[in-house]
Amino acid sequence: MYNSGTQGNKPRTPYHEFYADDFTPRDHYRLLWDHIKATGNNALEAKAHESQLALQAEGVTFTVYGESEEGIERIWPFDLIPRIITAAEWVKIESGLKQRVRALNLFLADLYGEQRIIKDGVIPAELIYQGRDFRREIVGIVPPRGIYTHVSGIDIIRDEQGEFLILEDNLRTPSGVSYMIENRVIERRIMPEFFSKYRVRRVEHYPSLLLAALRALSPRGKEAADIVLLTPGIYNSAYFEHTFLAKEMGVELAEGRDMVVINDIVYLKTTTGLQRIDVIYRRIDDDFLDPLVFRSDSSLGIAGLINAWRAGNVAIVNAPGSGIADDKAVYPYVPDIIRYYLGQQPILNNVPTYQMTNVTDREYVFDNMERMVIKAVSESGGYGMLMGPSSTAALRKEFVDLVLENPRNYIAQPVVYLSRHVCYMDGELEARHLDLRPYVIYGDDIEVVPGGLTRVALRKGSLVVNSSQGGGSKDTWVLAE
Amino acid sequence: MRYLIEHETVLEYPQTVREHHIELRLAPRSDGHQRVLSCVIETEPAAELASYTDYFGNRVDYFCVIQPHSRLVTRLRSEVETLKENPFDFEAVPPAEECEWLAKAVRHMPSWNDFVLHRSLLTPTAMKLAEAVSCAFPRQDRERPLLDALMDLLAWVPTVLEYRSGTTEVHGALTAAVLQGSGVCQDFAHLFITVARSWGIPARYVMGYLDPGVSEAGAAMATHAWAEALVPGAGWVGFDATHNLLANDHYVAVAVGRDSYDAAPQRGSFKGESAGEQPSVTVMMQEQ
Numbered sequence: 001m002y003n004s005g006t007q008g009n010k011p012r013t014p015y016h017e018f019y020a021d022d023f024t025p026r027d028h029y030r031l032l033w034d035h036i037k038a039t040g041n042n043a044l045e046a047k048a049h050e051s052q053l054a055l056q057a058e059g060v061t062f063t064v065y066g067e068s069e070e071g072i073e074r075i076w077p078f079d080l081i082p083r084i085i086t087a088a089e090w091v092k093i094e095s096g097l098k099q100r101v102r103a104l105n106l107f108l109a110d111l112y113g114e115q116r117i118i119k120d121g122v123i124p125a126e127l128i129y130q131g132r133d134f135r136r137e138i139v140g141i142v143p144p145r146g147i148y149t150h151v152s153g154i155d156i157i158r159d160e161q162g163e164f165l166i167l168e169d170n171l172r173t174p175s176g177v178s179y180m181i182e183n184r185v186i187e188r189r190i191m192p193e194f195f196s197k198y199r200v201r202r203v204e205h206y207p208s209l210l211l212a213a214l215r216a217l218s219p220r221g222k223e224a225a226d227i228v229l230l231t232p233g234i235y236n237s238a239y240f241e242h243t244f245l246a247k248e249m250g251v252e253l254a255e256g257r258d259m260v261v262i263n264d265i266v267y268l269k270t271t272t273g274l275q276r277i278d279v280i281y282r283r284i285d286d287d288f289l290d291p292l293v294f295r296s297d298s299s300l301g302i303a304g305l306i307n308a309w310r311a312g313n314v315a316i317v318n319a320p321g322s323g324i325a326d327d328k329a330v331y332p333y334v335p336d337i338i339r340y341y342l343g344q345q346p347i348l349n350n351v352p353t354y355q356m357t358n359v360t361d362r363e364y365v366f367d368n369m370e371r372m373v374i375k376a377v378s379e380s381g382g383y384g385m386l387m388g389p390s391s392t393a394a395l396r397k398e399f400v401d402l403v404l405e406n407p408r409n410y411i412a413q414p415v416v417y418l419s420r421h422v423c424y425m426d427g428e429l430e431a432r433h434l435d436l437r438p439y440v441i442y443g444d445d446i447e448v449v450p451g452g453l454t455r456v457a458l459r460k461g462s463l464v465v466n467s468s469q470g471g472g473s474k475d476t477w478v479l480a481e
Numbered sequence: 482m483r484y485l486i487e488h489e490t491v492l493e494y495p496q497t498v499r500e501h502h503i504e505l506r507l508a509p510r511s512d513g514h515q516r517v518l519s520c521v522i523e524t525e526p527a528a529e530l531a532s533y534t535d536y537f538g539n540r541v542d543y544f545c546v547i548q549p550h551s552r553l554v555t556r557l558r559s560e561v562e563t564l565k566e567n568p569f570d571f572e573a574v575p576p577a578e579e580c581e582w583l584a585k586a587v588r589h590m591p592s593w594n595d596f597v598l599h600r601s602l603l604t605p606t607a608m609k610l611a612e613a614v615s616c617a618f619p620r621q622d623r624e625r626p627l628l629d630a631l632m633d634l635l636a637w638v639p640t641v642l643e644y645r646s647g648t649t650e651v652h653g654a655l656t657a658a659v660l661q662g663s664g665v666c667q668d669f670a671h672l673f674i675t676v677a678r679s680w681g682i683p684a685r686y687v688m689g690y691l692d693p694g695v696s697e698a699g700a701a702m703a704t705h706a707w708a709e710a711l712v713p714g715a716g717w718v719g720f721d722a723t724h725n726l727l728a729n730d731h732y733v734a735v736a737v738g739r740d741s742y743d744a745a746p747q748r749g750s751f752k753g754e755s756a757g758e759q760p761s762v763t764v765m766m767q768e769q
Binding site for chain 1: 500502504529531533534535536537543545547587588589591592594595598599748749750751
């Protein structure tokens with residue numbers, strides 16, 4: 001996909017979520033703004049302090065991995081001022097996400113089945129066969145109800161014109177949903193007066209939605225569904241979320257070593273003996289899931305799990321192999337994937353993307369690196385990424401070499417100046433860039449939880465919102481009609 | 482030809498292991514070139530066997546031994562009839578149409594892209610390999626039939642590698658074998674595959690058995706390895722670079738894959754203190 005060429009020369013002012021162009025609050029923020037003005041900065045300061053204490057007391061944390069192997073646990077950074085999405089805006093986001101998730105699941109079923117989309121020449125075979133996350137080990141297995149991505153967390157940004165664009169599909173083990181819920185809980189407690197002025201749709205029922213979707217997958221029927229949440233353990237950056245969801249859903253939190261497969265049946269080892277398990281909500285990567293078929297040095301997984309899955313005795317959520325559909329080199333093809341399987345135009349557009357396997361694209365990107373984001377296709381969380389505008393010449397040189405060594409492993413996108421929002425920062429209201437990750441559950445039907453995780457780049461001017469890179473967050477309100 | 486094959490693998494551990502899961506790719510293939518007349522797999526301790534067909538079309542038998550054990554034996558006994566007397570017996574495609582024939586075949590079978598695109602330590606990029614090889618690679622000349630070029634390649638491999646058992650590891654890097662100028666049958670197969678792929682020709686690895694009357698005199702009977710390349714008009718043709726022979730009815734194919742790792746006869750995962758011990762393998766192949 002190519003830039004129009006003029007885009008780079010236009011003045012690029014990020015869209016402001018809160019203020020209209022004349023610096024008055026947008027209509028749906030007016031009530032909130034009036035309230036903030038009336039109560040004043042001192043009240044905000046007190047509330048900010050109170051929210052900090054509440055997060056600390058509740059132990060809402062996340063882990064940052066830096067240079068050292070050992071992670072550092074931090075209190076979840078939360079901003080008081082909610083982000084508000086109107087009912088009309090949400091209609092578009094919701095329908096766009098449902099369409100995308102439906103198409104991506106058809107795509108996965110096809111890739112691991114007949115491969116019509118390759119035979120018809122819509123997707124180049126090389127793209128799939130050179131993708132690290134195309135799992136040959138599961139070809140021919142049909143997962144329960146043909147669903148691969150029961151949980152998706154899809155990143156949406158807003159460009160300079162205010163258009164919502166899809167930035168990334170996260171279809172493996174997307175995290176952050178616990179923070180979406182915690183943000184709401186804190187916001188309701190600290191700012192109850194905000195909620196009296198708006199009709200905000202609920203997000204707190206997410207765990208019950210997920211539980212219903214998991215139960216429905218049980219090979220023994222949903223009345224007899226024994227479920228575990230499979231975690232890599234306490235050192236994982238999302239361990240807080242694993243414990244949170246297990247507790248909220250009332251399911252067992254287990255590690256691979258707590259489980260065993262005997263003749264294609266999966267069991268949890270309990271103090272009273274073996275307990276049969278029907279559904280595994282796994283929060284570990286494919287690579288580590290089953291040492292018999294994937295990485296043999298993995299001690300996190302369960303040997304024999306894939307054979308049990310093939311035999312239809314257990315459901316795995318999300319299905320192994322889903323990662324090929326959120327491979328960043330496949331991403332530019334998602335609009336074609338939607339057209340191919342659904343015969344519809346995409347409701348939400350992609351960010352323009354350059355493929356490093358294409359020589360023309362690559363040369364263009366190398367000539368304009370200061371205006372580009374370069375991403376490794378199989379990484380997430382802001383790792384393995386070059387942010388052009390803030391990069392050094394040495395780092396750009398390093399990325400040129402990396403790209404040339406393995407072009408299939410990289411894509412580039414023109415830097416999109418993410419929309420901004422007011423944040424309460426050390427006594428002042430300041431503008432910061434943000435994105436949105438709504439969560440989509442594919443159970444009986446596809447459901448998008450009205451809200452999501454709004455991530456904020458806390459450093460002034462920064463466009464990197466990932467929590468692992470020091471991002472913050474806001475409660476996200478979707479308004480009822 | 483009719484063969485009786487017995488293949489026994491004994492794993493012994495100094496300390497007991499448990500929760501042992503094993504996958505076997507031991508059952509000979511049934512296809513147009515060979516028929517499996519019987520196939521029995523036994524284990525010690527006794528276990529319940531199940532099977533599935535993997536992505537490459539191989540039959541996989543699997544089982545688990547949960548209780549602590551210090552010895553695990555698997556035993557295969559199979560009778561196979563081989564039918565491919567003359568591997569040259571096919572209708573050739575004119576050289577000008579060979580490229581199109583291959584492209585069409587791969588278009589219909591997208592999974593065969595793997596046999597062109599796959600690179601690993603076992604089958605590296607030709608560029609990586611060229612740094613290790615002192616002599617020039619054979620070239621594919623589009624004017625000549627592809628089979629001729631592949632025959633040249635078949636003859637070239639033994640000029641780079643000398644057969645010496647035990648000199649390389651089973652899943653060892655190909656460049657290591659090429660640098661030392663010697664290797665085992667896996668290395669010969671991988672070298673053939675690597676060069677064929679650099680020409681854009683689909684090539685895959687085959688694990689199986691070779692009639693002991695044909696194999697190296699004095700070599701202990703074991704599994705054998707060779708390569709298969711997709712030849713226009715013929716389909717998959719076996720190239721045994723270790724012996725500079727095309728595979729015929731003296732060969733019994735068991736498993737195929739992108740490289741030896743995919744086609745490993747036995748793979749396992751267990752819990753316990755013991756490190757992975759080297760299995761002791763006994764193979765018997767007898768004409769009937």
